[in-house]
Amino acid sequence: MSDIRLEIQPQGLMIHWGETFNYLFHPLWLRENSNDPEYRDENIGARIPQAADHSLDIAIESAEIDTACTVKLAFSDGHHCEFPEKRLRACAEKHRPDDLIGDKVFWQRGFQDYPTYQLETLKNDESAVLAMLATLAKYGFAHVQGLAIDDGALKSLSDCVGPMRETNWGTLADVKNIPNPYDLTMTARSLAPHTDNPYRLPGPGYIFMQCLRNNAVGGESLMVDGFGVAMTLKSADPEAFESLTTIVPNFRHAEDSAVLEDSGPLIELNEAGEVARVRFSNRTEQVPPLSTDTLNRYYRGRKKFAELIRLCNPTSVTLI
Numbered sequence: 001m002s003d004i005r006l007e008i009q010p011q012g013l014m015i016h017w018g019e020t021f022n023y024l025f026h027p028l029w030l031r032e033n034s035n036d037p038e039y040r041d042e043n044i045g046a047r048i049p050q051a052a053d054h055s056l057d058i059a060i061e062s063a064e065i066d067t068a069c070t071v072k073l074a075f076s077d078g079h080h081c082e083f084p085e086k087r088l089r090a091c092a093e094k095h096r097p098d099d100l101i102g103d104k105v106f107w108q109r110g111f112q113d114y115p116t117y118q119l120e121t122l123k124n125d126e127s128a129v130l131a132m133l134a135t136l137a138k139y140g141f142a143h144v145q146g147l148a149i150d151d152g153a154l155k156s157l158s159d160c161v162g163p164m165r166e167t168n169w170g171t172l173a174d175v176k177n178i179p180n181p182y183d184l185t186m187t188a189r190s191l192a193p194h195t196d197n198p199y200r201l202p203g204p205g206y207i208f209m210q211c212l213r214n215n216a217v218g219g220e221s222l223m224v225d226g227f228g229v230a231m232t233l234k235s236a237d238p239e240a241f242e243s244l245t246t247i248v249p250n251f252r253h254a255e256d257s258a259v260l261e262d263s264g265p266l267i268e269l270n271e272a273g274e275v276a277r278v279r280f281s282n283r284t285e286q287v288p289p290l291s292t293d294t295l296n297r298y299y300r301g302r303k304k305f306a307e308l309i310r311l312c313n314p315t316s317v318t319l320i
């Protein structure tokens with residue numbers, strides 16, 4: 001505690017953690033994050049006052065920290081509240097809570113050290129489902145074995161997690177070679193790495209895939225860590241990375257019964273500048289006829305990204 005020092009400044013409360021870290025908190029941010037039952041429902045945790053109720057010129061009248069590392073504040077409107085010092089430090093260091101998401105692991109070509117889960121275990125043990133979901137958040141995929149070779153098997157897996165979203169293709173769609181295909185997945189062509197359905201709004205969360213049978217030579221399932229490739233691009237070619245985070249193409253899929261369209265950058269960042277989503281779908285992407293300079297930057301960035309996806313990262317995963 002002794003190396004934590006509070007300092008009221010005109011702009012808010014400055015907290016010094018020793019000599020190495022300090023952070024300035026806005027008075028209204030502190031005020032609206034009060035856990036006082038009058039301002040936040042004790043059971044639900046939701047804030048009660050409306051945004052229009054807050055005074056913009058709220059000020060901190062006094063600030064002290066006790067031996068239990070609790071920061072005690074008094075505001076100009078007469079309100080008092082307390083914060084554990086650890087909570088303020090965590091908010092200062094990470095603006096986006098990651099207690100649910102955890103840290104992502106970017107993997108490279110040849111990555112094989114991923115956990116495998118058994119369907120029977122998942123059906124009977126909720127802690128195993130939680131572990132599988134944590135793996136999903138960490139690596140972007142989870143590998144499950146033990147499914148029956150029949151059309152209903154995937155549902156027994158998805159039921160362990162939550163409801164399956166129905167789309168224009170139903171809840172379950174066969175990916176197989178058919179006479180009159182409406183999608184490249186239904187032809188005998190090999191598919192290059194891609195992300196699914198960037199034209200759909202809202203986009204897919206996670207997709208369950210099961211290989212029921214393979215009657216051809218080849219047909220291996222290849223996985224690529226799109227987030228990992230994006231990070232590789234960022235360090236290898238910052239200009240290319242920047243172009244793909246700012247220039248926005250459209251994505252469109254059309255068939256007899258549905259036309260789907262959405263837009264977004266190939267590499268979407270969140271407010272912290274971290275990769276939040278990758279869109280990579282050569283067959284559905286349509287960049288508008290932008291200026292020569294803009295398209296030069298976009299095409300160069302996209303080619304570099306595609307080369308990295310093709311050459312650097314694919315790892316073969318047996319999905320049966």
Ligand SMILES: [Fe+2]
Binds near residue numbers: 185194195196
């Ligand atoms: Fe796909």
